[in-house]
Amino acid sequence: VSRLPRTGLKNLAYQRHYIKITRLLDKMNHDYAGRIPIYPEFKQQVIYEALRVCHCIRKEPDEKIRQRMIAEVFVSGMFKRMVSNICSVKLGYQVLLWAIRFSQWRDKALTPRRLAHLTLDS
Numbered sequence: 001v002s003r004l005p006r007t008g009l010k011n012l013a014y015q016r017h018y019i020k021i022t023r024l025l026d027k028m029n030h031d032y033a034g035r036i037p038i039y040p041e042f043k044q045q046v047i048y049e050a051l052r053v054c055h056c057i058r059k060e061p062d063e064k065i066r067q068r069m070i071a072e073v074f075v076s077g078m079f080k081r082m083v084s085n086i087c088s089v090k091l092g093y094q095v096l097l098w099a100i101r102f103s104q105w106r107d108k109a110l111t112p113r114r115l116a117h118l119t120l121d122s
Contacts, residue, residue, distance in 0.1 A: 008062055012069055015053045019076050022049045026081045043085040047095065050082045054098045057105075067107050074102075 006014050025046045029038055053073065060066045073079050079102070086092045 006056075007060065008065055011056060011060060012065055012072075015056050015069060016072065018049055018053045019072060019078050022046050022053075022078050022081050023076070025049065026085065029085075040087040043087045044091060046085040047082050047091050050078050051094065051098075053078065054101075058101070066105065067110070070102055070106050071110075 025042075029042050029046070032038070053069070057066055057069045057073070060069060079099070082095050082098070086095055
């Protein structure tokens with residue numbers, strides 16, 4: 001039922017699943033790198049799942065939830081996974097665009113870790 005519109009805390013909880021998916025896909029790529037060839041499509045999939053989260057952040061109407069989602073992207077390491085899995089110019093450009101957007105949207109007064117703790121406490 002992923003077609004249902006989600007906003008607020010429900011959206012935040014739902015996006016955590018996609019953040020976890022990016023972590024698991026990246027872990028699989030690293031675990032099997034010595035046994036099978038890692039094709040560019042495997043790395044692309046990590047970025048595509050991460051871009052889903054980015055687009056949901058853009059569409060989130062509640063500013064506080066948006067700040068918490070941006071903080072989770074950085075604290076969970078999802079943004080580092082996006083950067084480390086760049087394998088084409090197109091994906092590199094998309095990751096660069098999202099880095100600029102996050103830099104503009106992020107509340108500089110709050111550190112990502114502090115926001116993430118607020119996220120975990122609620």
